[in-house]
Amino acid sequence: MRGKRLFIAVFLLPPLLLYGIFVVSPYAQAFQISGTNWSGLSPTYEFVGLDNFTRLLGDGYFWTALRHNGLLLVLLPVATILLGLFFASMISVGGRADRVGVHGVRGAGFYRVVYFFPQVLSVAIIGVLWKQMYAPTTGMINGFLRGIGLDGLAVAWLGDPRFAFWCVLAVLVWMNVGFYVVLFSAAMQSIPRDLYEAALLDGANRLTTLVRITVPLVWDTIQVAWVYLAIIAIDGFAIVQIITDGGPGSASDVVGLRLYKTAFADGRFGYASAIGVAMFFLTLTVAVMFLRVTRRERVEL
Amino acid sequence: MTAVLTPVAAETVEEAASPSPRRTFSVFSHAFLIGWALLTTLPLVWAVLSSFKSDNEILTSPWGLPSEVRWENWVRAWGEAHIGRYFLNSAVVVTGALTLTMLFGAMAAYVLARYQFRGRRIVYFAFVGGMMFPVFLALVPLFFVVRNLGLLGTLPGLTLVYAAYSLPFTVFFLTAFFRTLPTSVAEAAMVDGCGHFGLFFRVMLPMARPGLVSVAIFNFLFQWNQYILPLVLMQGAGAENKWVLAQGLAALAVNEGYQGDFSGLFAGMTIAMLPVLIAYLIFHRQFQSGLSAGQLR
Numbered sequence: 001m002r003g004k005r006l007f008i009a010v011f012l013l014p015p016l017l018l019y020g021i022f023v024v025s026p027y028a029q030a031f032q033i034s035g036t037n038w039s040g041l042s043p044t045y046e047f048v049g050l051d052n053f054t055r056l057l058g059d060g061y062f063w064t065a066l067r068h069n070g071l072l073l074v075l076l077p078v079a080t081i082l083l084g085l086f087f088a089s090m091i092s093v094g095g096r097a098d099r100v101g102v103h104g105v106r107g108a109g110f111y112r113v114v115y116f117f118p119q120v121l122s123v124a125i126i127g128v129l130w131k132q133m134y135a136p137t138t139g140m141i142n143g144f145l146r147g148i149g150l151d152g153l154a155v156a157w158l159g160d161p162r163f164a165f166w167c168v169l170a171v172l173v174w175m176n177v178g179f180y181v182v183l184f185s186a187a188m189q190s191i192p193r194d195l196y197e198a199a200l201l202d203g204a205n206r207l208t209t210l211v212r213i214t215v216p217l218v219w220d221t222i223q224v225a226w227v228y229l230a231i232i233a234i235d236g237f238a239i240v241q242i243i244t245d246g247g248p249g250s251a252s253d254v255v256g257l258r259l260y261k262t263a264f265a266d267g268r269f270g271y272a273s274a275i276g277v278a279m280f281f282l283t284l285t286v287a288v289m290f291l292r293v294t295r296r297e298r299v300e301l
Numbered sequence: 302m303t304a305v306l307t308p309v310a311a312e313t314v315e316e317a318a319s320p321s322p323r324r325t326f327s328v329f330s331h332a333f334l335i336g337w338a339l340l341t342t343l344p345l346v347w348a349v350l351s352s353f354k355s356d357n358e359i360l361t362s363p364w365g366l367p368s369e370v371r372w373e374n375w376v377r378a379w380g381e382a383h384i385g386r387y388f389l390n391s392a393v394v395v396t397g398a399l400t401l402t403m404l405f406g407a408m409a410a411y412v413l414a415r416y417q418f419r420g421r422r423i424v425y426f427a428f429v430g431g432m433m434f435p436v437f438l439a440l441v442p443l444f445f446v447v448r449n450l451g452l453l454g455t456l457p458g459l460t461l462v463y464a465a466y467s468l469p470f471t472v473f474f475l476t477a478f479f480r481t482l483p484t485s486v487a488e489a490a491m492v493d494g495c496g497h498f499g500l501f502f503r504v505m506l507p508m509a510r511p512g513l514v515s516v517a518i519f520n521f522l523f524q525w526n527q528y529i530l531p532l533v534l535m536q537g538a539g540a541e542n543k544w545v546l547a548q549g550l551a552a553l554a555v556n557e558g559y560q561g562d563f564s565g566l567f568a569g570m571t572i573a574m575l576p577v578l579i580a581y582l583i584f585h586r587q588f589q590s591g592l593s594a595g596q597l598r
Contacts, residue, residue, distance in 0.1 A: 011409065018468070026439035027431075083337075111337075179593075284433070
């Protein structure tokens with residue numbers, strides 16, 4: 001028996017130590033620091049209670065950033081899931097129905113491999129790549145527009161406050177769609193083919209089969225996708241920081257970038273931690289809310 | 302969870318090429334599919350092509366082909382722009398962190414899955430709870446924890462942090478996986494005189510290989526593609542020699558913008574991009590199942 005105790009201790013203590021120092025203790029300290037006016041420069045600080053949070057409520061920059069995260073929170077999941085479902089259903093069941101039955105399009109494997117490309121690239125590479133794509137004179141997008149004679153549409157995409165946020169949103173959709181195509185088409189593999197054949201015999205068109213058969217049967221997966229995309233939408237830091245750095249002005253600012261700049265550019269660590277706590281509650285609320293809203297009767301097969 | 306782990310089913314049977322009234326739809330849907338395929342690949346192809354161009358070619362014709370293959374852009378990016386050094390730093394940190402993650406993660410998960418002891422549930426939820434918190438919440442205190450340990454701007458510091466932040470998912474996933482392994486093999490090994498340690502290293506780890514591979518791929522991508530952690534932790538005097546690839550590349554993008562070495566920037570991007578893309582093309586099934594397992598938490 002002593003051997004067992006020793007074994008458990010030897011196997012559990014090193015991971016727990018590492019985890020405790022670098023993960024648990026920072027998370028715990030964050031709440032404490034958020035109640036101080038710590039500037040980082042001075043070793044001393046005072047507890048200011050909820051001052052940071054009341055200041056946060058009146059901080060225009062914070063609200064602008066929060067509004068952008070809010071927009072992302074709605075638009076990113078909707079656009080990504082719709083595109084993902086559309087492509088996945090074409091790949092999995094979009095092929096012709098013939099004697100053999102309903103199945104995927106020709107080259108389904110090819111599409112699944114290619115669509116996934118952005119997923120394996122780091123956010124930094126994607127950010128740098130798209131910054132170049134949007135570049136006013138050297139970028140591929142304006143190069144294309146000029147090439148087909150639409151010089152008037154070639155604008156400074158990232159330098160214009162009207163477009164900057166949408167450019168960022170487009171990149172976030174671009175980099176995420178592929179993963180959900182693969183996820184949804186894996187879920188669709190498990191739907192019995194005869195359901196589609198029966199629907200086709202009854203004269204249902206493709207849109208009807210998608211809405212009436214496919215979506216209800218992969219609803220669980222859509223729900224998971226929604227929560228995960230919401231978490232990406234609350235973050236958004238790397239892409240925004242690299243592509244626009246929140247600019248021009250604060251036209252594409254997000255809360256994560258606000259926190260980073262408040263802490264490591266302005267040295268206001270107490271206030272930055274308060275932003276972190278706000279982000280935590282935002283994430284928690286959104287996760288709980290989505291799980292509530294999207295709860296539905298599970299379709300049993 | 303396990304459903305996602307099974308590799309994506311092999312290609313569905315290609316249909317017989319019989320003409321059908323749905324042909325028009327097929328053409329229509331293929332147009333969309335090919336459209337998105339171009340949208341995902343063209344930017345990458347453009348970056349690779351631009352890495353061979355001269356700066357003048359990039360400035361005058363963004364869509365043109367390079368007039369000759371200029372490997373000197375790659376050499377300049379690798380050496381002068383330090384992409385080579387950043388690459389090496391990334392490799393060192395990720396190799397260390399991945400080893401540590403897999404070892405510690407498997408150890409903790411194995412004990413949590415297979416042994417009864419007081420406080421087991423608390424330890425398990427302490428690990429798994431870490432998945433709920435946004436990393437931004439930890440950034441400020443983490444910076445000071447690492448600084449107080451004297452590890453700010455060092456590769457070992459970053460390695461430990463990567464490993465620590467990979468533990469929640471790794472423990473969560475591997476605990477579930479170790480539970481599914483049959484108990485009869487373990488009992489037989491014990492009867493044969495195998496100790497607890499021998500049982501783990503000689504019997505359980507080899508049996509858990511499929512699960513370990515999935516988690517390792519997910520953790521590799523998570524660690525290799527990390528951006529915010531190195532940005533915060535690799536600060537201070539002399540830290541730019543210790544930068545990892547993602548961070549170095551982003552900094553290069555800012556600098557080359559001023560200096561106008563566009564071809565060098567594209568070459569650096571290509572060097573950063575190709576190894577993972579090639580590995581993905583070879584092992585795409587494992588990548589996709591590993592990443593799906595990772596994100597479906």
